[in-house]
Amino acid sequence: MIIDIHGHYTTAPKALEAWRNRQIAGIKDPSAIPRVSELRISDDDIRETIDTNQLEQMRARGSDLTIFSPRASFMAHHIGDFAVSSTWAAICNELCFRVSRLYPDHFILAAMLPQSPGVAPETCVPELDRCVREYGAVAVNLNPDPSGGHWTSPPLTDRHWYPIYEKMVEHDLPAMIHVSTSCNPCFHTTGAHYINADTTAFMQLIQGDLFRDFPTLRFVIPHGGGAAPYHWGRYRGLAQELGKPLLRDHLLNNVFFDTCVYHQPGIDLLTRVVPIDNILFASEMIGAVRGVDPDTGHKYDDTRRYIEASTQLTPAHKRQIYEGNARRVYPRLDTALKQKGR
């Protein structure tokens, strides 16, 4: 089985964006705030946006199941206050849940959280609980910078975040560390902010001792870990200068990287540098980079091709990357699969 641990509902029906635009207009003009019930998306609307997009690509590429979450750049936690984020997160999570109910063999939910800059993270706990209990969520996406490129929250190792970590541990739920749209003109959203956030989070985790407090907490750092694998020597050396244990002891029981790296040399570096146990297959397909690479004739985000073409990976390694590691890092996914005899 091939599990893609990183997919977003980037193709959601246009009605969703239209409703969101009305919600944003309502921040300045409360009389314009739309009711949740005014958003109407039918099952057929959903099927139309999945069948010829994610599902078609999954079939073409041979991946079986996608851990599916709301569109990352649309989370936009910096917009409005907690009430705005809360309503928006509930809508987006429900919509992804409906995808998972319509295609139970192909999609399973990872929830976004109703984060809001300056608001205590414990306010996210009810939505997290709800998504686990009612929607069968197997993970959450945690935004280390709800300000959208101004980085006004404390580092991930700060106790500020502990209420979320306590819930994650309670539910045995990993978090993907994933920012949203940048509203800082210095940072292109998918070309700078996403990658910088991955790198920043990894370095924050090196600096701290978070997993001493939470030995079973697990983070997935997407986009191949930002710059971390390319600069693995730098990070090993910095950990050493900070008096931390070796990276494999300090972080690698708790920190994992996905394979959203869109060329062969990048995947080859990732699999050469990072232990196979810590690499999980993902594509973030129909995401930041949707085009066809003129050098290969294939889509940049068709990451399975790079894994298949690797001369370093054995068939056993590939099974781990495609399936085994995901079942270990996302235990609720493993349970859900086993209940279906998969």
Add this chain to the structure above:
Amino acid sequence: MIIDIHGHYTTAPKALEAWRNRQIAGIKDPSAIPRVSELRISDDDIRETIDTNQLEQMRARGSDLTIFSPRASFMAHHIGDFAVSSTWAAICNELCFRVSRLYPDHFILAAMLPQSPGVAPETCVPELDRCVREYGAVAVNLNPDPSGGHWTSPPLTDRHWYPIYEKMVEHDLPAMIHVSTSCNPCFHTTGAHYINADTTAFMQLIQGDLFRDFPTLRFVIPHGGGAAPYHWGRYRGLAQELGKPLLRDHLLNNVFFDTCVYHQPGIDLLTRVVPIDNILFASEMIGAVRGVDPDTGHKYDDTRRYIEASTQLTPAHKRQIYEGNARRVYPRLDTALKQKGR
């Protein structure tokens, strides 16, 4: 000849830091501002800090000449106002110039600029001019974020920066894009802020069309280009989505990467992905990562070993990386060397 294009005076005499601390104290208490003449560093003081540090390492590693600039993390442009930055830059540049005068065969100056957040970049031009004319500077370090991790300046492609670019073109001078200390607790200075800035700058250049306005402007992106080479497929794909030319046409006549990547797989990726013409040897030695890699028994920042051990590079490639590219990208360096018959 082996030219290391990225060295900072990280070992400067303690008197420098003591003077700086008094200058910083003087921001709150103007009566405490020290006079420049109170900073006394003798030639012997300088020799003591160079002989057993940079020079010893250079001899051990076989590098001949270092392009040498003030300590990057101490530039700290976010501290004080333009007057504070201006005095500090003048002192630091003069000190590095004195190193180059004491060791004319081994060091040549790259100047820091007296940047200050919110202050127009044209204020840096007199110091830039002075360093070229009086100190023989062959490059400048340009900080894309003088706020120190808050990213309050416009992107590098904005006209805001053009007065500096015009001077660079006039003097045929490249700039290394190099941030300083992060005062944002989210960003570790050398583990996150440096690498993020490299990635951010590269993406800003993709988004813009700066080299249409300045066809001869040249930037060196340090630390192996941040995350860019590891995510080369992503960046090629993003340029494509933005309707830009291929990266080699859009940027690679003007943008270069150094080899400050502290492990073999990273250097192997860099030399596999980026054209050899765009890679310049550097170590940033006695910098962010000073330790010995327990896996190799050698210092992490001994980057020559990775170049030498590369199975991809021919002797001609190595000569380009060690010398040829530096002479082309830093024409004033080439002129200075030729005047000495080197």
